[in-house]
Amino acid sequence: MPELEQLTRLNLVSMAIVIVLVVVILAAGVSNTVLVSVLDRYHDFGILKALGTTPWEILRLIVLETTLLALAAGPWGWRWAGWPRRPSRVRALTSRV
Numbered sequence: 001m002p003e004l005e006q007l008t009r010l011n012l013v014s015m016a017i018v019i020v021l022v023v024v025i026l027a028a029g030v031s032n033t034v035l036v037s038v039l040d041r042y043h044d045f046g047i048l049k050a051l052g053t054t055p056w057e058i059l060r061l062i063v064l065e066t067t068l069l070a071l072a073a074g075p076w077g078w079r080w081a082g083w084p085r086r087p088s089r090v091r092a093l094t095s096r097v
Contacts, residue, residue, distance in 0.1 A: 034066050 038045075045058050 030066075030070070033069070034062070037065065038062060 048058060049055070
């Protein structure tokens with residue numbers, strides 16, 4: 001039984017490492033999307049500043065856009081990833097009846 005406990009611990013550690021890597025990759029993707037969006041509208045932000053918009057209002061606009069993008073893409077991503085999944089058939093194959 002110590003081998004089983006050791007394998008379970010190894011499985012948990014490896015899953016934690018994979019989850020951290022996925023989160024880092026996702027964070028890089030989201031930051032890249034926001035950066036491209038801001039750089040693409042750099043001229044528009046200059047016009048807004050010329051019209052009297054404060055830098056804090058422009059920042060608030062960018063944060064609002066990013067939040068709405070995340071709220072819209074979140075449920076779609078969960079569904080695309082297959083959440084909630086159907087019950088696995090592997091359990092039925094490996095369990096003792």
